[in-house]
Amino acid sequence: MDRIFSPTGIGRDYQESRHLSFLKDVRNDFTVFSGFAHPDNESAHHIGEYSFLTAAPHPELPGFRNTISLDQFVAKKIGTATRFSSLELASSAGHVRSLAVNYSGVNLPAEDKPSRVFARLFLEGTPEEVQEEESRLAEGRSVLDAVSEQARRLGSRLSAGDRDKIDEYFTSVREVEQRLQAMQAWSHKPKPKVDALPPQDIADRADMIGRMDALFNLLPLALATDSTRVITLLIGECGVPPIDGVSMGDHELSHHGQEPEKIAQLRLIEEAKAKSIAGLLKKLKATQEGGVSLLDNTAVLFGSNLGNASNHSTTNLPILLAGGGFKHGQHLVVAPQGDKHPLPLSNLFVAMLQGMGIEVDKFGSSTGTVAGLETV
Known part of the structure; x- marks a missing residue:
């Protein structure tokens, strides 16, 4: 290559x-x-x-x-x-x-x-499909709430190492919750029209x-x-x-x-x-x-x-x-x-x-930036 x-x-x-x-x-x-x-x-x-x-x-x-x-x-x-x-x-x-x-x-x-x-x-x-999608999103949030509550109860009986794993799990759950919330917020907003x-x-x-x-x-x-x-x-x-x-x-x-x-x-x-x-x-x-x-x-x-x-x-x-x-x-x-x-x-x-204007000086294994690559 x-x-x-x-x-x-x-x-x-x-x-x-x-x-x-x-x-x-x-x-x-x-x-x-x-x-x-x-x-x-x-x-x-x-x-x-x-x-x-x-x-x-x-x-x-x-x-x-x-x-x-x-x-x-x-x-x-x-x-x-x-x-x-x-x-x-x-x-x-x-x-x-x-x-x-x-x-x-x-x-x-x-x-x-x-x-x-x-x-x-x-x-x-269609209005029916939008309503069905909203119902699925609401159901998804309900399932997340129930599972999160069970995990919280379990967490009090776990070792420190297992609690770390539970914390990782909660991070994933929060990410899914945020996506569901965003999807619900956009569900009634019209999608853009394209000539394609x-x-x-x-x-x-x-x-x-x-x-x-x-x-x-x-x-x-x-x-x-x-x-x-x-x-x-x-x-x-x-x-x-x-x-x-x-x-x-x-x-x-x-x-x-x-x-x-x-x-x-x-x-x-x-x-x-x-x-x-x-x-x-x-x-x-x-x-x-x-x-x-x-x-x-x-x-x-x-x-x-x-x-x-x-x-x-x-x-x-x-x-x-x-x-x-x-x-x-x-x-x-x-x-x-x-x-x-x-x-x-x-x-x-x-x-x-x-x-992109994101203030960061470290990502992954980075040691700096790239000499010779300049912005306009």
Whole structure:
């Protein structure tokens, strides 16, 4: 992946890799990075995605406990003003887990059907459906109240360690209560109208690019209508995608063992992804919001938990940051290739948070911010 993705040269005069050449129309709207990693994730391999937005160490070990993800941290700060504090999406059919992790270390479920996302965002229910939804919300709060009371009674008879677990449970309950309260408050407010038809779900589970694009098409609508300000999208593996020249699944191809034919097919898949990413950035750039583009107002992070899937390397992660009010159009090498101490990816998270006006100087494993990444 690193050789397919990484450009040559540094600064603003870098030479695009073929992968990045598909984003040339928005070159000045993003920064590509080399040298990032998550400390203590060297053996995480595929499950490193659990920690991609949290930076929690050693997700591969028994008893691993995750920490809050970047998106949920942001949602806590700015998500209360919108109908949805955050949206959790996944492109893989049936992928129930998202990139989002709450304060208790619990992964939030993901939605993979564009039609359901569109309905949640923009379609009004009938009066009967609204009443039914309100009843479900009220019932949910009643159940939480009852369970919380039982837990409180039990807590007085538990050891200190078990009481800590109960406290974690109460934190999760409070988060659910807050979501239910927000949903009830918004239930009678009209949803925004958009000039778009409800999307069709893609039945082909292997059509990775089609599923990506269907969800990508909804992101500018969700952001432009201020339905939410925080979105994650997990792009998972699939079977053999319907791409000309590809005859194997993306996961099999990622373990190419330097076989030229497998690398060539993997390039076709990664290039198709790059075209989709370029399409999303162009749509965000073309959407105006308060005199500036939606892209300028939105920090868009793309990346992977593996720097090289063939050997499961978790260093030199492929990372791209677009928009968000930063000065872009550059390749920043934050740590030399092979450096035993790569820069924590959390440093970029801190820079993004500060760029949003969130006062924070520490997140996850961060040691500071990112030299050379400046705001406009």
